[in-house]
Each structure stands twice: as structure tokens, then as C-alpha cells.
Amino acid sequence: MSSWRFGFGALAVVAAGAALPHLVSNSYVFYAGFITLQYVIVATAWNILGGYAGYVNFGAGAFVGLGIYSAVFLFKAIAAPLWLQVLGAAAAGGLLGLGMGYLTLRIQGVFFSIATLALTIVLNTIVVNWSFIGGARGATVLAPAPVWFPSIVSYVFFATLVLAVITVAVARWIERSWVWRGLAALRANEQAAECCGTPTLKLKLFAATVSGALIATAGAPYPYYASYVEPGSAFGLTIALNALAMPLIGGTRSWIGPVIGALLLSSIEQAATVTIPTEVNLLIVGLVLIGFVVAAPDGLLGLFARRQNQGARA
Amino acid sequence: MLELASNAVVTGLLLGGIYAVASLGLTIAFGLLQVPNVAHPTFVVLGAYCAYFGNLVGLDPVLAGALFAPAFYAAGMLFYEAYFICFERRGRGDTLQSFTFFFGVALVLEVVLILAVGVDLRSVGAGYIGKSLTLGAVTMPYRLIIPFVIGSTVGAGMWAFLTRTHTGLAIRAVAHDDRALRIVALDPARIKRHAFGIAMMTAAFAGAALIVLNPVDPFIGGEYIGRTFAIVVLAGMGSVPGTLVAGAIIGLMESLVVTFVGASWAPGVSFTVLLATLAVRPSGIFGIAR
Amino acid sequence: MSEPVLSVRGVRKRFDTLIAVADVDLDVGRGEKLGIIGPNGSGKTTLINCITGVLRPERGRIIFEGVDVSRMPTYRRARAGIARSFQIPRPFVGMSVVENLLVPLDYVESKEEGIARAHAILASVGLQSRAGDPAESLSHLELRKLELARALAAAPRLLIADEVMAGLSEPEIDEMLDILFELNALGVTIIMIEHIMHAITRFSERLVCMETGRIIANGKPQDVARDPEVRRVYFGK
Numbered sequence: 001m002s003s004w005r006f007g008f009g010a011l012a013v014v015a016a017g018a019a020l021p022h023l024v025s026n027s028y029v030f031y032a033g034f035i036t037l038q039y040v041i042v043a044t045a046w047n048i049l050g051g052y053a054g055y056v057n058f059g060a061g062a063f064v065g066l067g068i069y070s071a072v073f074l075f076k077a078i079a080a081p082l083w084l085q086v087l088g089a090a091a092a093g094g095l096l097g098l099g100m101g102y103l104t105l106r107i108q109g110v111f112f113s114i115a116t117l118a119l120t121i122v123l124n125t126i127v128v129n130w131s132f133i134g135g136a137r138g139a140t141v142l143a144p145a146p147v148w149f150p151s152i153v154s155y156v157f158f159a160t161l162v163l164a165v166i167t168v169a170v171a172r173w174i175e176r177s178w179v180w181r182g183l184a185a186l187r188a189n190e191q192a193a194e195c196c197g198t199p200t201l202k203l204k205l206f207a208a209t210v211s212g213a214l215i216a217t218a219g220a221p222y223p224y225y226a227s228y229v230e231p232g233s234a235f236g237l238t239i240a241l242n243a244l245a246m247p248l249i250g251g252t253r254s255w256i257g258p259v260i261g262a263l264l265l266s267s268i269e270q271a272a273t274v275t276i277p278t279e280v281n282l283l284i285v286g287l288v289l290i291g292f293v294v295a296a297p298d299g300l301l302g303l304f305a306r307r308q309n310q311g312a313r314a
Numbered sequence: 315m316l317e318l319a320s321n322a323v324v325t326g327l328l329l330g331g332i333y334a335v336a337s338l339g340l341t342i343a344f345g346l347l348q349v350p351n352v353a354h355p356t357f358v359v360l361g362a363y364c365a366y367f368g369n370l371v372g373l374d375p376v377l378a379g380a381l382f383a384p385a386f387y388a389a390g391m392l393f394y395e396a397y398f399i400c401f402e403r404r405g406r407g408d409t410l411q412s413f414t415f416f417f418g419v420a421l422v423l424e425v426v427l428i429l430a431v432g433v434d435l436r437s438v439g440a441g442y443i444g445k446s447l448t449l450g451a452v453t454m455p456y457r458l459i460i461p462f463v464i465g466s467t468v469g470a471g472m473w474a475f476l477t478r479t480h481t482g483l484a485i486r487a488v489a490h491d492d493r494a495l496r497i498v499a500l501d502p503a504r505i506k507r508h509a510f511g512i513a514m515m516t517a518a519f520a521g522a523a524l525i526v527l528n529p530v531d532p533f534i535g536g537e538y539i540g541r542t543f544a545i546v547v548l549a550g551m552g553s554v555p556g557t558l559v560a561g562a563i564i565g566l567m568e569s570l571v572v573t574f575v576g577a578s579w580a581p582g583v584s585f586t587v588l589l590a591t592l593a594v595r596p597s598g599i600f601g602i603a604r
Numbered sequence: 605m606s607e608p609v610l611s612v613r614g615v616r617k618r619f620d621t622l623i624a625v626a627d628v629d630l631d632v633g634r635g636e637k638l639g640i641i642g643p644n645g646s647g648k649t650t651l652i653n654c655i656t657g658v659l660r661p662e663r664g665r666i667i668f669e670g671v672d673v674s675r676m677p678t679y680r681r682a683r684a685g686i687a688r689s690f691q692i693p694r695p696f697v698g699m700s701v702v703e704n705l706l707v708p709l710d711y712v713e714s715k716e717e718g719i720a721r722a723h724a725i726l727a728s729v730g731l732q733s734r735a736g737d738p739a740e741s742l743s744h745l746e747l748r749k750l751e752l753a754r755a756l757a758a759a760p761r762l763l764i765a766d767e768v769m770a771g772l773s774e775p776e777i778d779e780m781l782d783i784l785f786e787l788n789a790l791g792v793t794i795i796m797i798e799h800i801m802h803a804i805t806r807f808s809e810r811l812v813c814m815e816t817g818r819i820i821a822n823g824k825p826q827d828v829a830r831d832p833e834v835r836r837v838y839f840g841k
Contacts (some may be wrong), residue, residue, distance in 0.1 A: 056413045058352075103589060106621040107596045110350060111547070113413055115592070117352065118540030119584040125582045141739070178612040178710035185696045185707045195656055196708035200675075222436060237536075244414050250408075253698070283425040290418035293411050294400045298748060 006172065010165045021243035034225055036266040037160040038064075041167045042239060043246035043258035045214030048171055049097075049207045050244070051252030052180055054187035055109045059119030060243030063093050063212055065235040066123060067219025068114040072133045072229055075141050082143075082159055082224065089220035090213040097212020098205060105204045112208075124235045138230030140289060141223035143196025156221045163221070169216045171255035174210075181205060181213045215243075225312040238282065245289045317451045318573060324452050326569030327562050331462030332527055334561025335470055336520040336538055338554065339513035342472075342542075345552030346489035347506055347513075348411050349397065355538035360423065361386065361521020363431060364563060369438040369525075376464060385514045385569040388513025391507050398503060399556035420535065427532040432519045438493045439531035442586075459474025466558070468519050471553035475512075483510040489552055537581065546587035550601025559599060563587070607670060609634045609793045610686075610762055615664030617647075617656055623796035624650040625661065630681055632762070632795060637788055639808030639825065644663060645836060646818040648797050649691065652764055656688050669761065687760030691767045693747040695739035697796045701750060702726065702735040708758040721755060729753045729783055737815045745776050750795050763787065764795045772778065775805050813837065 021030070048054050057063075061308070064175055067089035074080035074088045100119075104112040128136045149155035174180055184202045185193035194200050209250025223229050246265050272281055296303050335356050343351040346481050361379060363586060368378020441458035476482035484505045545564055549556030566581045591598065608631040617625040625647045632638050640648050653659040656668055657678035665674045673681050687708075700709045702722050709718035726732045731747045734742065742750060748768060755763055765784065769777045773806045781803060788794050798804040804825075807809065811828040812822040828834055 050410060054410045056410050056417075058417065103592050107592060109409060111592055111596070113350070113409070114543045114547070114590060115585075117543060118588065121536065121540055121581045122585045125579060129576070129578050181703065181707050181710055182698070185701055185744075188696040188698055189694040191658055191678075191709065192690060192696070192754075194658070195682050197679050197682040197711040198707060199677075199679045226791065237421075241417075245419065248414060272686075273499075279425050279428050283429070284420060286418045286421040286425065290415060290422065293414045293418065297411050 003026050003176075006169075010169060014162060014165055017158050019148050021151070021158070023024060027153050028152060030151070030153045031225075032270055033157050034153070034160050034221070035270065036228070036263065037157070037304040038165045038222075039242065039246065040164045040259055041160070041218040041265040042215055043242050043250070043262040044164075044167045044171045044255055045211050045218070046243040047252055047258045049211035051247045051257070052183040052187070053207045054172070055105070055204065055208070056113040057211065057215075057243070058113055058240055059116035060215055061124045061235050061240040062116070062119035063096065064219040064222075064239050065120070065127070065231070066092050066096060067216035068222045068229055069123075069133050069219075070216065071126055071220040071223050072141060075143070075178050075223065076133065076262075077137070081154045082155075082221065085223075086159070086163065086217050086220040089216040093216025094209045095173070097208040097210075098156040100212075101208030103142070104292070105208065109204075113281030119236050120237075120240065124231050127231045127234070132307040134229065136231060138228055140228050142227055143224055152224055155165060156225045160218075163217050167217070168255055168259065170214065171211065173259075175255055177202065178208070208219045212284045234253060238278075241282065241285060241289070245285055245292075247299070248289060248292050248297075249299055251299030253298065254301060257299050258302045310311060319486055320452050322569045322573035323566060324454060325458065326566035328454065328458040328462040328565070329527075329569060330558075330562030330565030331465030331469075332520070332523045332561075333465075333524055333541055333565050334544060334558045335461075335465035335516060337542040337549075337557050337561060338469060338472055339516040339520070340542050340546045341549060341552060341554060341557045342509055342513035342516075345549070346485060346544055347509055348448035348489075349394070349510065350416060351407070351422060351513075352413065352416045352539065352543075354513070355441040355542055356420045356423045356427075356515065356535040357386070357525060358520045358538065359427065359516040359530060359532060359535045361486075361518040362534075363427065363436070363521070363526040364518065364523050365522040366436050366438055366530075369440070374440055375438040375526055376460065376522050379464075379518050383518040386518040387511040387515040388444040390511035393514065398507075422588035424532050424535055429530070433531055433533075435529035435531050436525070438525050441524070443526065457526050457528075461527045462521040464519055464526075465561070466595050468516060469554060469558045472512075472516070476554060481505070481508060485512075486552075540581070540588070544591070547596075548591045548598050550598030553598070553600035556598060606634055608632055608668055609636075610655070610795075611665075611667040612651070612655065612690055613660045613665045613667065615651070615655055615729045617650055617659055617661045617667065622741040625654060628662070628814075628817070630812065630818055632793060632818065635788065635791055636793055637807055637809045638793075638795045639801070639804040639811045639836075640795065640814060641801075641804060641811060641828075642814035645816075646814040649766060650817075651814070652688060652766055652795075652797065653666060654765065656686055658754050663767060664684070682708070683758070685753040685759075685761035686764070687758065687762065688764040689748075689755045689766055689768055691770065693751040695742065695750055696737070697740045699739055700736050700737055701731060704739055704750060704754050705754055705757040708754060725753050725756055728786075729756075730779070742791070748772065748780070752780070756787065760792065762793045765796070766797045767799065768796070769798060769800055781807055801829075 008015065042064065045059055046057060050057055070089040070092040071085035074085045100112060100115055104115050126281055127133065145152040177206045182198045182203045185198050186203060192201055242265060246261030247258040249264065250261030270279060340351065340354045343349045343354065364382040365375040365378045368381060369375045389512060442460060445452050446455040447459060476486055486504045488502050545557060545560040548560035564584055564587060568580050571583050572580050610632040612628055612630040613630050615625055628651060642648050650659065654661045657676060665672055668684060668686060672810065675683065696707065705722035705725060706718055709722060712821055713721060723732060723735060728734055729752060731746060731749050731753060741771060752768060770778050777800065784794060796807055808825050812819055812824040813828055813834045817836045820833045821828045
């Protein structure tokens with residue numbers, strides 16, 4: 001897909017998103033759409049560090065929560081509009097990613113993953129102890145929808161759609177540049193990559209920062225979406241699990257993989273929540289994750305590519 | 315004030331004993347064998363539930379833990395075999411994939427526990443629970459002392475095993491250089507399998523200690539993930555004495571924070587220690603500086 | 605005599621209590637074919653790691669083309685013109701053969717020129733038919749060729765070939781030697797580490813022998829082969 005086609009497609013998607021609130025009155029579409037788009041952002045952004053570079057971030061829930069609470073903070077402190085909240089979330093997420101990366105990626109990648117394991121609990125602890133942004137009781141965020149949008153939920157949907165397009169565009173840009181090759185090389189063999197001239201540390205930090213920033217932006221529209229935020233729901237295990245599952249199911253080599261994984265997982269989960277309890281949902285996702293990691297490590301895209309290769313040889 | 319402080323210190327050190335035994339399995343699996351078993355804390359919780367069920371039929375929980383230990387050993391060997399077949403043998407020892415595998419297992423195990431036994435807190439009953447020992451200004455509840463004793467015993471036993479027995483030395487050797495082992499005709503895979511079995515076995519004891527200390531629910535594993543990894547890193551990868559010392563340090567710091575700062579800040583302690591260790595001395599207390 | 609392309613001055617590298625490289629001095633002339641031999645554990649690979657920057661010595665300096673690179677990170681030294689191939693091939697799995705070569709080329713050429721050059725290099729080592737295949741599907745000989753091709757991609761001025769011919773058959777060894785001779789004819793300085801004696805003595809203009817971190821012999825291949833110290837190290841007293 002050439003860049004022109006992609007750009008055109010992106011604009012078309014955004015335009016459709018802006019028009020949709022005026023064509024559809026059923027607000028469920030926007031609620032479900034928001035969740036799906038949030039999944040797309042988290043999956044694609046996570047994959048920049050996890051899939052391209054091979055460094056597992058177990059704390060996607062923490063980054064999303066950080067985005068949520070950055071938005072809450074900016075709203076309460078300076079009544080910031082949504083776009084500013086998003087920027088704040090991105091800055092916070094980027095800084096956290098950079099900081100964690102700087103501390104751990106110079107030693108061994110394994111320590112980065114270990115540190116992210118505990119991140120969710122730590123950020124949860126900080127929020128619980130900080131009453132300005134609501135603490136354990138939670139925070140209420142109420143804002144009117146801007147002029148063009150009939151409801152706040154349709155506004156949030158549109159904003160998240162734009163963020164999703166941006167995230168995918170960033171992932172795609174990285175993928176088509178030397179950055180992807182450098183990340184893939186250091187994922188395969190870091191020493192060999194260095195000996196080929198790849199600035200491995202800089203690339204790792206870059207990926208960690210961009211990934212962290214974008215994951216956090218997925219959280220920024222959430223306070224408007226839910227109107228009420230409390231730490232229990234903000235820092236969820238489900239997000240951390242899904243962030244791993246979506247790219248692994250879809251395929252980690254390209255930006256298309258996480259998008260496919262996100263669309264699949266999101267639709268299945270939303271259909272299932274009505275009929276299956278949350279725990280069973282988690283169980284199934286966990287089993288599917290293990291299944292893919294063992295049997296299809298390159299995800300659905302990988303399976304598809306393999307079949308194409310076999311077809312070509314026949 | 316002094317009484318408060320001395321109680322906090324003693325409590326912290328005793329807690330350290332159980333934190334250490336919960337981390338021992340990870341010291342072996344991750345520290346020595348380089349297997350990033352993030353599911354270990356969840357297996358400790360499983361051990362706690364096994365002790366609970368043993369207690370239901372009248373057994374002392376510690377005894378129940380010991381009785382389940384062989385089953386955990388066998389399960390550990392099977393688990394390693396599965397990991398080996400899926401990942402190490404194929405050569406694509408990709409960190410992303412093996413990490414995800416263990417993360418998936420941890421999650422599945424936790425959910426299975428939720429579905430099987432529910433989310434309510436479960437506790438055990440025994441003669442010593444509820445009673446305390448008072449020495450001077452310090453009061454130590456037995457539910458703290460017993461886990462500490464379990465922890466120290468298992469720790470000491472592990473150290474003796476790793477330094478005095480053939481298999482133990484082989485395990486430490488395989489951590490160092492498994493090519494050399496092949497030359498002396500020992501099969502590294504077999505040794506690693508037994509080592510992993512032993513690591514899993516400690517979870518049975520740690521679980522018993524855990525449920526004596528406090529009632530458990532399936533979510534406690536999450537609390538311990540940060541703690542156990544912080545301990546393993548602080549200790550210096552693969553060091554058993556380091557694990558005991560690091561456990562004591564973390565237990566002590568948590569106890570002091572709870573007493574003098576506030577209980578709601580306690581979960582952040584182990585993470586802070588982890589980051590500080592990585593920033594200042596990543597090889598840990600007893601590890602070799604690279 | 606022009607300035608050496610590589611100067612190793614007083615380099616010492618320790619691991620805990622083991623001194624792997626003990627105060628080594630070595631000069632390599634421009635366009636020279638230098639061979640390094642020595643038993644396992646003599647410090648050859650450690651020395652190479654110090655030269656390329658993978659390890660930082662406690663003492664000493666590395667000077668490449670007149671520039672002190674001792675403090676430079678590995679990737680900068682690679683871009684400055686030092687290339688190396690690894691003892692055990694380290695292909696970039698998950699990428700195709702030609703993509704493997706594009707990695708070092710990314711820092712040298714534009715993408716289009718890079719692709720052209722990558723194909724040319726693959727042709728020169730005989731891997732052009734495998735260009736689009738995944739790196740993990742290569743045979744042992746092909747992996748060694750890829751290792752070499754990748755090291756050559758960014759037109760290095762110094763190539764360190766670490767046991768490039770291990771495990772190859774006689775005709776395959778000849779093939780590799782031809783590639784290296786041609787490369788040297790184009791002006792590339794080559795340091796070869798090898799255990800296969802007839803190959804390295806055939807290839808090298810000068811031979812250096814290491815033992816427990818020190819250079820114990822340095823001279824023409826025939827002379828070094830006859831050196832009593834070298835014979836002691838390899839055959840015992």
C-alpha cells in the first residue's frame with residue numbers, strides 16, 4: 001500500500017468518523033467503537049516496542065491509567081481541552097517509557113519486562129494516595145460536547161478515531177524506515193546489530209518512548225467517555241493481557257497485525273461480555289494467547305504468509 | 315516510639331522470611347536457569363490453596379504443604395518439559411514468546427483458581443494461629459514466626475543442597491556453562507528439569523507459609539510478582555543467601571513504611587527497591603559485577 | 605612504511621580474576637593479511653571484542669586509521685569501517701537474506717542504492733539465488749557466507765573474520781579463501797582468526813600466535829609455524 005493510498009484512506013476514515021455522529025443516533029455504536037479504537041491504539045503502540053524490538057511491556061494497563069489520570073489532572077487543574085489532555089498524556093507516557101527504558105534497557109531487556117510487571121501496582125498506589133485527582137474515591141469529569149457533536153460520546157469516539165489513525169500512521173512510518181530494520185536486527189541479535197552499525201540503545205529508547213506515549217494517549221479520552229474514574233477500573237489487568245494478545249494473534253511484524261488482532265479481540269470480547277462472565281473471558285484469552293505463542297508465533301499474518309509461500313512454491 | 319520501631323523491625327524481618335521463600339523458586343528458575351517464570355507467584359498461591367484444602371480435612375497447614383511438595387516437584391518437571399519442547403529446543407528462544415507463555419500460564423492459573431474456589435478470602439485454622447510470643451517490648455504473632463521458620467528452613471536446606479550435593483552442584487554448573495556439562499557427559503536438559511521441579515516444590519512450602527500468615531484470595535499473586543522479582547534481582551541472580559538477605563531487606567522496608575508512612579504506600583516499596591538496584595548495582599548484593 | 609590501519613596499544617581485559625588479554629600490542633598495516641592463531645581460551649575472541657567495542661578493556665587504547673576509538677560505542681566503530689563476522693553465525697532471523705545486508709547499508713547508502721549493492725555482494729559470495737529467502741532457512745555454508753556478506757556490505761576498510769571456515773569441507777574452504785583474497789585485492793585489510801592451519805598459513809602474510817592473553821609469536825607464517833614456543837603450545841613438550 002503506497003503512502004498516497006494510505007494517506008487518502010486515513011483522511012477518508014477521519015471524515016467518515018466526523019460525519020457518523022450526524023448519521024447514526026444509536027449511541028451504542030460510539031461506545032463500542034471507542035473501546036475497539038482504544039484496543040487498536042494500545043495494540044499498535046505496544047507492538048512498536050514489543051513486536052518490532054522484542055521487549056515485552058507487561059504494564060500497558062499502567063500506561064493507559066497514566067494517560068487517564070494525566071487527563072484528569074489537567075482537566076481539574078487548568079480545565080484543559082481534550083487535545084491538551086492528550087498531549088499531556090503523551091508526554092507523561094513518553095517520559096515513563098523513556099525513564100524505564102533508560103534504567104533497564106542498558107542492562108538486559110529482561111529487566112525492562114520485570115520492571116513493567118510491577119508498574120501497574122505502583123501507579124495504582126500513587127493514585128490512591130493522591131486526593132487531588134480523586135484518590136480511591138474516584139474523580140468525576142463532566143464536560144459539554146463541542147459544537148459539531150450531538151453527544152459527548154460521539155465526540156470521544158471521533159477523538160479516539162483520530163488518535164488511532166495517528167498511531168497506525170506512526171507505526172507504519174517506523175515500519176517503512178530504517179528504524180524498523182534496526183529494531184528487527186537488535187531483536188534478532190543485538191551484538192551483531194551493533195557490529196553492523198545499528199545504534200541499538202538509541203533505537204530501544206526511541207521505541208520505548210514512542211510506544212509509551214501512544215499507549216498513554218489511549219487513556220486520555222476515557223474520563224470524558226465514562227464521566228467517572230477510579231483506580232480499580234483505570235488500572236486493569238485486562239488491558240495488560242490484551243496488549244500482549246492482540247499483536248501476537250494478529251502478527252507482530254507489521255502494523256496490520258495488531259490492528260487485525262485488536263478488531264478481532266475487541267469484537268469477540270464485546271459479544272462475549274453479554275453471555276460469559278469476565279473470568280471465563282480472561283481464561284479464554286489466556287488460553288488463546290498460549291496457543292498462539294506456542295503454535296503460531298508470527299500470528300495470523302504469519303500463518304497467511306506461510307500459506308502464500310507454500311502456494312508460490314507448488 | 316521505640317516500642318513501635320522495634321516491633322516494626324522484627325515484623326519486617328519475620329516477613330522477610332516468607333518473602334524469601336516465596337522468591338526461592340524464582341531464584342532457581344530465573345536466577346540460575348534463565349527461565350523467566352512470571353507464573354511462580356501464582357503457583358505459590360496454588361500452594362496456599364493446597365494447604366487450605368489439607369487443613370479442611372484436619373491437617374496442619376504446614377504439614378499439608380509438605381505433603382503436596384512431591385506433587386509440585388512433578389508438576390514443575392512437566393512444566394519445564396513443556397516449556398523446553400515449545401521454546402528452547404526450537405532455538406527461537408525469543409524473550410517475547412517465552413515471557414508471554416509464562417504470563418499466559420499465570421493468568422490461566424489465576425482464573426482457574428477464581429472459578430474453582432471463588433474470590434472469597436480463605437484462611438486456615440491451627441493451634442498456634444491467634445497466639446503471640448512476647449519478648450520484652452516486642453510481640454510476635456505465631457502466624458509470623460511459623461512462616462519465618464518455614465522460610466529459613468527451606469532456604470537453608472536449599473543452600474545445603476546446592477552446595478553439598480552432586481545434583482545441586484550440577485545445577486549451579488549448568489547455570490554457568492551448559493556446554494562444559496555436556497563434555498562431562500551430564501545432560502543439561504535433565505538437570506534443568508530437576509532444578510525446575512525443585513523450584514516449583516518451594517512453592518508448596520511458600521504457599522503454606524503464605525496462608526498461615528494471612529488469609530488468601532486468588533489475586534494475591536499479583537502483589538507478590540513485584541516483590542519476588544525485586545528480591546531475586548536485589549539478591550544477585552541465582553544466589554540463595556542473597557535471596558534470604560534481600561527478602562529481609564524488603565520485608566524490613568515495607569514494615570517500616572507501613573508503620574511510619576502509611577499502609578497504602580507499602581506496595582510501592584519493592585518496585586522502588588527494584589529500580590534502585592537496577593540503577594545502582596544491577597548485579598545485586600551477591601552477584602558478580604560484569 | 606605508512607601508518608598502520610589498526611594499532612592496539614597495551615590492551616588489558618579482565619573477567620573477575622581471569623586476565624583474558626594481557627597488555628597486548630599489535631599493529632596491522634594497510635591492506636595486510638594478518639592471521640591470529642592460538643588454542644581455545646587464549647584470548648583471541650576477547651581481543652577482537654575489545655577492538656570492535658563489544659568489550660571495554662581496563663587498560664590500553666585502540667587506534668583505527670589514526671583515530672583513537674577506545675571510547676567509541678560499537679556501532680560507531682562499525683560505521684567508521686571496522687567489520688566483523690562471528691564465530692557462530694548470527695543471522696538476523698525474521699528477515700530475508702537481502703534484508704540482512706540492508707541493515708548495515710542503512711547507515712551508508714540510500715535505500716535504492718543499498719538494495720543494488722546488497723544484491724551485488726550476494727552475487728559475489730554466491731548467495732544471489734537465496735536473496736528473498738528467510739535467513740533461518742540457510743544451510744551451514746550459506747549462513748557463513750551470509751555472515752561474511754553482511755560484514756562486507758558497508759564496504760569496511762578492516763574486516764575481522766572470526767573462524768569463518770569452521771565446519772566447512774575442503775572445497776568450501778577454498779571458496780571462502782577465494783572470496784577473502786579477492787576482497788584483499790580490492791584494498792581491504794583482513795584479520796583472520798582460524799584453527800585450520802593450512803588455510804590460515806596459505807592466506808596470511810603475517811601470523812600472530814596468542815596464548816593465555818599474550819602474543820607469543822609474530823612473524824612470517826613459515827617462521828611462526830616452526831617457532832618452538834608455538835609448537836609447545838599446540839603439541840606440548
